[in-house]
Amino acid sequence: MKNKLYFIGYGNMAEAIYQRIDKKLFGKIFLIEKNSERRVYINEKNYKKTQVLKELNGIKFNNSDIVLLAVKPNQIKSVCEEINSLILGKKDIPIIISIAAGVTTTAIKNFIINNLTNLQNDIDIFRAMPNLCARDGEAITGLYGKSKQINKSNLTTIISKIFKSIGEILWVKKESDLDIVTAISGSGPAYIFYFIDTMIKSAVELGLDKKNAKKLVIQTVIGSGKAGISIDNFAEQISKVASKGGTTEAAINLLNKKNLDVIFTQAIKAAYSKSKEISLP
Ligand SMILES: NC(=O)c1ccc[n+]([C@@H]2O[C@H](COP(=O)([O-])OP(=O)(O)OC[C@H]3O[C@@H](n4cnc5c(N)ncnc54)[C@H](OP(=O)(O)O)[C@@H]3O)[C@@H](O)[C@H]2O)c1
Numbered sequence: 001m002k003n004k005l006y007f008i009g010y011g012n013m014a015e016a017i018y019q020r021i022d023k024k025l026f027g028k029i030f031l032i033e034k035n036s037e038r039r040v041y042i043n044e045k046n047y048k049k050t051q052v053l054k055e056l057n058g059i060k061f062n063n064s065d066i067v068l069l070a071v072k073p074n075q076i077k078s079v080c081e082e083i084n085s086l087i088l089g090k091k092d093i094p095i096i097i098s099i100a101a102g103v104t105t106t107a108i109k110n111f112i113i114n115n116l117t118n119l120q121n122d123i124d125i126f127r128a129m130p131n132l133c134a135r136d137g138e139a140i141t142g143l144y145g146k147s148k149q150i151n152k153s154n155l156t157t158i159i160s161k162i163f164k165s166i167g168e169i170l171w172v173k174k175e176s177d178l179d180i181v182t183a184i185s186g187s188g189p190a191y192i193f194y195f196i197d198t199m200i201k202s203a204v205e206l207g208l209d210k211k212n213a214k215k216l217v218i219q220t221v222i223g224s225g226k227a228g229i230s231i232d233n234f235a236e237q238i239s240k241v242a243s244k245g246g247t248t249e250a251a252i253n254l255l256n257k258k259n260l261d262v263i264f265t266q267a268i269k270a271a272y273s274k275s276k277e278i279s280l281p
Pocket of ligand 1: 008009010011012013014032033034035054070071073078079100101130132186
């Protein structure tokens with residue numbers, strides 16, 4: 001029997017995943033969205049094999065159902081409480097995947113199991129950290145979680161498939177590694193946009209119009225990203241590009257003199273520390 005998939009919250013990230021997911025993998029898909037304007041938007045799309053609901057009330061889960069928590073981190077607790085109210089026994093516990101930044105599997109487990117302490121060991125909780133490149137299918141998603149139940153051994157395969165629909169995936173061994181994923185690829189698009197914005201502004205300041213400046217910068221970033229796939233030693237590659245006495249060397253020398261690498265490393269560490277701080281259960 002194919003798993004049923006429930007999206008709880010149909011915001012930006014859920015939509016990016018839903019649009020690209022292989023619908024054939026699931027028996028049925030439910031989109032649970034409490035925001036009425038958003039439900040109108042979804043219903044206008046007339047999605048096939050998909051049911052749109054405003055709440056979970058009335059749902060009867062079984063333990064092959066997959067529930068994707070796609071609400072804001074501060075909304076996770078109340079969603080988990082709704083799930084808790086639908087669990088009467090072992091067979092009603094769905095598999096949980098949360099994409100909420102900084103909400104640990106322990107916190108989610110405590111919210112869902114709450115008064116059902118005899119079911120502690122019967123719940124599988126996974127976490128995923130995608131990034132905003134999901135909507136173009138170019139995300140990288142950090143994944144964490146282990147299936148405790150033997151009959152769910154193909155679970156990691158189906159979870160991998162869900163997130164491969166929006167790009168690449170990377171399973172991490174420790175939940176704390178998701179803080180590194182958050183600081184690197186979760187926040188990463190903003191760092192790259194920061195450089196893009198600075199490069200465009202510099203090109204405009206030097207005399208190009210904004211449209212052409214953007215074209216130059218974006219293609220340079222895309223091309224460098226693609227070239228980067230086959231580069232192992234980036235420092236060596238930079239010195240190859242920066243020929244002695246040339247233009248690139250002039251720029252790189254200035255970046256080094258101003259310790260941009262040190263500043264950038266500090267910025268990434270600040271994101272990492274913040275992720276750890278907000279992850280405390
Ligand atoms: N966007 C990204 O790039 C990104 C990257 C990595 C991880 N994430 C994570 O993904 C999660 C979702 O982010 P998002 O940007 O997609 O959020 P979003 O656009 O705010 O979507 C969440 C949706 O869920 C609805 N909702 C809230 N409580 C609900 C409930 N109890 N039942 C059903 N629907 C409910 C919200 O309605 P209201 O607006 O009325 O509250 C909203 O429409 C966040 O936890 C975030 O940390 C996002």
